Amino acid sequence: MPVLLCDLDDTLFDHEGATRDALEHLRAVHQVLTQWSLDELDQRHRVLLEAIHLDVLNGRLSIEEARRERFGRLLSQAGMDDPAATATLAAAYREAYASHWQPVPGATEFLRVVRAAGHAIVIVTNNGVAEQQLKLVRCGFDVLVDAMVTSEEAGVSKPARGIFDQALARAGSTPGDAVMLGDAWNADVEGARAIGVAPVWFNRARRPSPDPTVTELVSLAPAAEALAVVTRAALVPRSAS
Numbered sequence: 025m026p027v028l029l030c031d032l033d034d035t036l037f038d039h040e041g042a043t044r045d046a047l048e049h050l051r052a053v054h055q056v057l058t059q060w061s062l063d064e065l066d067q068r069h070r071v072l073l074e075a076i077h078l079d080v081l082n083g084r085l086s087i088e089e090a091r092r093e094r095f096g097r098l099l100s101q102a103g104m105d106d107p108a109a110t111a112t113l114a115a116a117y118r119e120a121y122a123s124h125w126q127p128v129p130g131a132t133e134f135l136r137v138v139r140a141a142g143h144a145i146v147i148v149t150n151n152g153v154a155e156q157q158l159k160l161v162r163c164g165f166d167v168l169v170d171a172m173v174t175s176e177e178a179g180v181s182k183p184a185r186g187i188f189d190q191a192l193a194r195a196g197s198t199p200g201d202a203v204m205l206g207d208a209w210n211a212d213v214e215g216a217r218a219i220g221v222a223p224v225w226f227n228r229a230r231r232p233s234p235d236p237t238v239t240e241l242v243s244l245a246p247a248a249e250a251l252a253v254v255t256r257a258a259l260v261p262r263s264a265s
């Protein structure tokens with residue numbers, strides 16, 4: 025496996041943790057959100073984020089516009105339609121979210137070990153380049169990876185073939201020489217195997233696997249064990265469809 029293609033959000037960067045921390049902070053400050061438990065708020069926010077993020081990926085909304093739209097709809101669900109409150113909440117969320125940015129546990133050491141073993145690392149991620157670059161720098165990943173391809177630059181999002189092709193081109197590699205590690209079953213696992221790249225499903229939450237023949241990794245630590253799992257996945261016979 026000369027090349028590791030790797031997702032960013034919720035594989036290396038702890039988006040879920042930062043989101044939950046930010047929502048917990050908002051709930052402590054904004055009374056209107058306390059009508060829901062943190063779990064329910066997290067769930068409602070997640071559903072809105074995933075739906076509205078599609079408009080970011082296709083270029084219809086900026087990340088800032090998407091955030092305002094999300095909190096407008098969340099407040100509306102709470103029985104409040106107030107553009108000023110929406111703007112306040114969206115700004116407060118962004119500040120809290122960014123202040124809780126952190127790597128997924130073990131991610132930094134994992135990247136170091138993969139690199140030390142001589143593998144190139146290319147991040148493949150569905151988001152804007154500015155936002156993802158900022159995450160790389162803030163988490164210290166920028167000095168550990170060789171390249172990053174975002175859906176914004178690629179013009180298409182995972183699971184589309186084009187973004188993987190660009191990542192392989194950046195590494196000067198072919199599908200048979202690469203492994204794709206990511207947490208999203210459709211985007212990462214299905215996207216990779218459709219073009220003959222060996223997938224590894226990063227399953228931190230230990231959810232039931234849609235296909236147990238796909239290699240699973242439940243933790244990036246210890247790094248040497250995680251690397252062994254990823255390296256073995258490269259040896260599983262596969263065919264491009």
Ligand SMILES: [Mg+2]
Nearest residue numbers: 031033034207
């Ligand atoms: Mg992800």
